[in-house]
Amino acid sequence: MTAGHSRSFERIRPFRFALATALLATPSTARAGVPAFVDATVEVGLSGVHASGALYGPGVSVVDFDLDGDLDLFVCDDTDGNRLYRNEGGVLRDVAPELGLNWRPAEVTIPGHPNVADVSSMMPCFVDVDNDGDRDLFLTVWNLPCMFWRNDGAGGYTEEATAVGLDVVGPSATAAFGDYNRDGRLDVYVASWGELDNLFRNAGANGFRNVSDAAGLWEVPVATRPGWCAIWHYQDADLNPDLYVGNDFALPNFSYWNLGNGSFLENADQWFEPAHNLGASMGQCFGDFDHDGDDDLYVANAQNQVNDFYQRRPNRYVNLMLTGDPIARPLKDTMVGWFCGWLDVDNDGWLDLYLVNGYIPTCPKDIPEFPHRCPTPGIPIQRNRLWRNLGGSFEDVSANSGLDDPNYGRAAAVSDFDLDGDLDIFVTNNNGPYLYMRNESEGVGHWLTLRLRGTVSNTDAVGARVFATVGDYTHRRTHVATTGFLSQPSDEIYIGVGEATQIDELRVVWPQNGREEIFFDVPVDRRITLVEGVSETYDTLPEGPGLAATATASGVEISILIPADAGFSEYVVHRAERGLWSGVVHRGSVEASEFVWTDTGVEAGKSYDYHVMAVASDLEIGSAAATAEAVSDQPLLAPILQPSYPNPFNPQLTIPVVIPGRGPKQVDLGVYDVAGRRLRSLFTGVRSPGEWTPAPTFDGRDDDGNELPSGIYYLRLDVDGYDVLSRKVTLLR
Numbered sequence: 001m002t003a004g005h006s007r008s009f010e011r012i013r014p015f016r017f018a019l020a021t022a023l024l025a026t027p028s029t030a031r032a033g034v035p036a037f038v039d040a041t042v043e044v045g046l047s048g049v050h051a052s053g054a055l056y057g058p059g060v061s062v063v064d065f066d067l068d069g070d071l072d073l074f075v076c077d078d079t080d081g082n083r084l085y086r087n088e089g090g091v092l093r094d095v096a097p098e099l100g101l102n103w104r105p106a107e108v109t110i111p112g113h114p115n116v117a118d119v120s121s122m123m124p125c126f127v128d129v130d131n132d133g134d135r136d137l138f139l140t141v142w143n144l145p146c147m148f149w150r151n152d153g154a155g156g157y158t159e160e161a162t163a164v165g166l167d168v169v170g171p172s173a174t175a176a177f178g179d180y181n182r183d184g185r186l187d188v189y190v191a192s193w194g195e196l197d198n199l200f201r202n203a204g205a206n207g208f209r210n211v212s213d214a215a216g217l218w219e220v221p222v223a224t225r226p227g228w229c230a231i232w233h234y235q236d237a238d239l240n241p242d243l244y245v246g247n248d249f250a251l252p253n254f255s256y257w258n259l260g261n262g263s264f265l266e267n268a269d270q271w272f273e274p275a276h277n278l279g280a281s282m283g284q285c286f287g288d289f290d291h292d293g294d295d296d297l298y299v300a301n302a303q304n305q306v307n308d309f310y311q312r313r314p315n316r317y318v319n320l321m322l323t324g325d326p327i328a329r330p331l332k333d334t335m336v337g338w339f340c341g342w343l344d345v346d347n348d349g350w351l352d353l354y355l356v357n358g359y360i361p362t363c364p365k366d367i368p369e370f371p372h373r374c375p376t377p378g379i380p381i382q383r384n385r386l387w388r389n390l391g392g393s394f395e396d397v398s399a400n401s402g403l404d405d406p407n408y409g410r411a412a413a414v415s416d417f418d419l420d421g422d423l424d425i426f427v428t429n430n431n432g433p434y435l436y437m438r439n440e441s442e443g444v445g446h447w448l449t450l451r452l453r454g455t456v457s458n459t460d461a462v463g464a465r466v467f468a469t470v471g472d473y474t475h476r477r478t479h480v481a482t483t484g485f486l487s488q489p490s491d492e493i494y495i496g497v498g499e500a501t502q503i504d505e506l507r508v509v510w511p512q513n514g515r516e517e518i519f520f521d522v523p524v525d526r527r528i529t530l531v532e533g534v535s536e537t538y539d540t541l542p543e544g545p546g547l548a549a550t551a552t553a554s555g556v557e558i559s560i561l562i563p564a565d566a567g568f569s570e571y572v573v574h575r576a577e578r579g580l581w582s583g584v585v586h587r588g589s590v591e592a593s594e595f596v597w598t599d600t601g602v603e604a605g606k607s608y609d610y611h612v613m614a615v616a617s618d619l620e621i622g623s624a625a626a627t628a629e630a631v632s633d634q635p636l637l638a639p640i641l642q643p644s645y646p647n648p649f650n651p652q653l654t655i656p657v658v659i660p661g662r663g664p665k666q667v668d669l670g671v672y673d674v675a676g677r678r679l680r681s682l683f684t685g686v687r688s689p690g691e692w693t694p695a696p697t698f699d700g701r702d703d704d705g706n707e708l709p710s711g712i713y714y715l716r717l718d719v720d721g722y723d724v725l726s727r728k729v730t731l732l733r
Contacts, residue, residue: 033442035345035352035388037402037425040438044417044581045092046085046426049433050077054120054142055360056173058428059486061124062413065135066155069572069613070583071415071490074137075428076121078104082139087583100157101137105144119143123411123486127177127186128459129202135460140172140190140486164207170195177481178232178241179458181262184512186458186481191227191245216263217256226251231482232463233286233295235271239514241463246281246299253281253299272310272317280305283485287342287351288476290392293467295478300337300355300485307333307340307355330394335382336360339412339484343423345401347445347496349473350389356409356485357382358430381406384427407432415490419574419582420609420625421447421525423494445498448506448522451491451529451620452479456512461532463511466493468522470500497524527613529620537618542566544621545614549628555600556628558586560612564593570615575599577608586691589645589654590614600658601690602630641717641725644698648730652699655682655715655727657692664688666720671698671713679708700731709733 041047050058058076065072066086073085073092081102085092096102105119120142126135134151141147145167149157161167170192177186185202192198199217200208212218226248235242240258247253255268280302286295290311297317299308309328310317320328331353339356346352359382383404387394398404407429417424417436422444427435448468452461461479468475475495483489497503503522510517510532517535522528526544545568546561562568568590576582586597602608607629613622642656659665667687671680679702698715700708710733717725 034397035386035401035403035439035441037437038440039402039435041434041436044436046073046434046436048075048077048083050075050079050429050431054078054118055430056142057120057122057410057430057486059121059123059140059488060411060413060426060428061126061488062415062417062426063126063135063488063491065126065137067134068584070419070574070581071417071492073413073426074101074124074126075434076124076139076486078120080104082121082124087581091583092581099155100159101149103139103147103159105141122173123175123488125175125177125481125488127462127481129177129186130204131185131459133459138166138175138177138188140175142171142173145169146172146175146190165210166200166208168192168198168200173227174229174482174486176230176232176243177462178243179463179511180232180241180243180258182239182512184454184456184458186460186462189230189232189243189245191230193226193228193248196225197227197230197245211262214262216265220254220266227254228281229283229482229485231284231286231480233478233480234465239511241511244284244286244297246284248280248282248302253284270316272319281308282336282338283340283483283487285340285342285483286478286480289342289351289353289389291350291473291475293474293476295476298331298340298342298353300340302336305334307331307337327393330396331387333357333385335380338410339427339487341412341414341484341487341489343414343425344494344496345386345388345423345439346441346443347422347447347498349445349470349475349496349498349500350391352389353385353387353394354403354412354414354425355385355387356412356427357384358408358410360408382408384409403437405429405435405437407435411486412484413487413490415492416449416494417581419576419611421449445496446500446524447497448495448503448524449527449622450493450495451527452493452508453529453531454510454512455532456515457510457532458512460491461511465509465511466495467505467507467509468495468497468503469505469507470497470503492527500524525624527611527620527622529613531618534618537567541619541621545571545612545623547610547612547623547626549608549610549626551628551631552598553631555598555602556608556610556630558597558599558610558612558626560595560597560623562590562593562595562614566614567616567619568614569617571595572613572615573597573599574611574613575608576610577606582609585693587694588656591645599691604630606630639717639719639722639725641715641727644715644727644729648732649698650700650732652697653729653731655696655698657696657717659687659689659692659719660722661689668716668718669696670716672716672726674712674714679703679713698729700733707733 061074070087075083081104083094084096086095122140125138134153136151137149139147148161148166150160172192174191176189187202190198199212201211229246232241240260242258243256245254256264257267283300294312297310309320335357341354342351385398386401386403388397411428413426422439424439425437454461462481464479466477477493506519506522508517543563548559550557573586575585611625640658644655664686668684669682715727
């Protein structure tokens with residue numbers, strides 16, 4: 001580790017020749033081809049269909065809920081219960097039933113019978129409300145009390161909405177989490193259609209307190225408040241997050257200015273011009289499309305209401321849709337808009353705009369079909385849209401990109417699902433199939449993916465702002481927990497930088513106290529996790545790990561080089577197969593600078609991408625990707641019982657094991673003393689071939705739970721049909 005200095009006023013930006021700056025003067029000097037997405041829904045095993053009959057959902061969340069380094073997916077479903085797809089080394093498995101998160105209303109809308117009560121799950125949101133290092137789940141519910149499951153840190157969840165004061169009842173839609181009073185805890189604003197919205201202050205151990213009235217949110221003289229969406233953002237230059245709320249039924253949207261004293265002032269008329277939104281707003285998204293250092297706003301409205309596009313200018317937002325500005329002309333859309341999102345689909349450094357559309361027909365009572373499968377004569381197809389940012393102007397590339405899906409779209413999750421550096425899109429359709437669109441655009445630019453973890457700020461770092469300077473351009477990103485419609489965005493921050501091979505300056509502004517941390521000459525095409533306060537340890541970010549992948553007869557051999565003296569304690573290997581989700585496939589402790597590990601879980605003829613994360617207590621930094629094509633499908637000739645670590649050990653030993661062959665094997669793993677007596681049975685049963693993940697462990701106790709004394713013991717691995725393997729280990733008390 002290198003000694004850190006105090007904050008940014010002591011840092012001097014390195015001198016660069018004018019020529020180098022000129023070469024990086026624009027985010028991209030050579031634009032990629034038209035963005036191209038392919039439907040890979042079936043390939044990744046997401047063949048689910050939303051079929052509850054409810055009209056407005058389902059919502060979606062794409063975050064690393066179990067904090068194992070890869071992205072998971074939660075989708076609302078009222079027919080079979082909500083689904084949580086855990087990413088397990090490239091396999092998506094619905095773990096909602098075993099975690100008790102597959103809740104569904106006892107009484108739901110029956111397809112084809114709209115006279116039955118309209119009840120449905122709406123929006124899921126995984127956030128760490130108690131700052132204990134794991135993520136809890138809040139779920140808005142239409143016409144029933146909202147739900148809150150607390151994570152106990154050991155993989156279990158307990159429903160505590162009433163106990164913590166979050167059992168708000170009504171047609172709840174969006175939950176917008178943010179730290180409005182900057183006390184380091186996440187508060188939540190719940191937008192409810194047709195009733196008063198609610199702001200809940202997080203009081204820590206005392207649960208949540210409804211402060212809507214005291215904060216001045218109920219002073220707006222409007223009897224009916226059909227709120228659909230709410231997003232925390234930074235309207236002005238202070239550190240206090242402000243709130244924008246989208247309303248239905250031609251009611252003006254609300255812009256709540258955070259006064260910094262626990263109260264808000266609704267001042268949309270002062271900030272938004274020349275005529276504030278009077279459409280039926282469903283979703284909205286903030287993003288700096290023009291690289292001027294502040295976030296602009298796009299609002300998706302219902303049919304026959306032109307969507308709104310507000311450009312942030314000094315002390316106001318100007319609706320370009322109503323000014324005749326040619327920038328906005330391609331973005332006019334009069335469909336029923338729901339989700340919208342700013343994303344750089346080609347990593348050229350300019351934020352593009354994606355819009356999800358979907359009609360809301362109503363079935364006659366005598367038509368026994370899904371509400372959205374009813375005859376809709378004269379209603380145009382509501383296709384989704386993608387507008388490409390050409391450097392401050394836009395072109396419609398919806399049809400050529402493959403993103404013009406005609407289903408009844410609602411929510412969307414934008415993320416680098418397959419870890420290849422470009423952004424993919426998952427869409428939920430109302431009473432229709434899931435849709436996973438994989439990005440296969442050619443010639444995309446370089447990129448950086450960031451994860452942030454707060455220590456003084458909330459642990460999820462919601463509200464943090466990131467500024468990445470490349471030449472004359474600065475890319476701004478604001479980390480939010482809500483965007484679009486019923487959608488929780490990824491907990492990763494994505495920055496495309498075109499042809500630039502490094503980021504000149506990376507500046508993070510943490511939300512609790514505005515502390516800034518600045519790093520120079522940050523390498524691209526990798527993933528980095530920064531913990532608040534990291535600059536106190538690192539003067540500059542250390543080099544990322546090196547990685548090479550080589551096909552062998554036993555699998556793909558991964559060679560890893562970890563920078564010495566950088567404080568890394570663990571490395572994590574991710575694998576991505578084209579068309580499949582990627583995930584953690586191997587973990588190891590850093591006991592040297594060079595490591596070799598063989599991935600035996602590959603198939604001949606298939607191409608795999610790999611990257612490795614080097615992990616320290618306050619920093620994770622990834623390698624560039626390496627690719628290899630498996631050349632042999634021959635099974636391993638014998639099981640592998642690799643050296644266990646640490647050895648000697650106390651209190652726990654990790655035991656790396658690889659099971660051979662192509663089919664399941666009967667396996668026995670035990671611990672023996674020097675006299676050959678079996679003291680502990682670690683596993684007896686059937687295991688699939690490949691690396692045993694997570695690796696089995698031994699806690700130094702016998703089968704009765706008694707602590708074994710210090711001494712030498714033996715691990716014994718017996719795989720049916722193979723010679724028995726053993727390893728000597730030492731326990732020190």
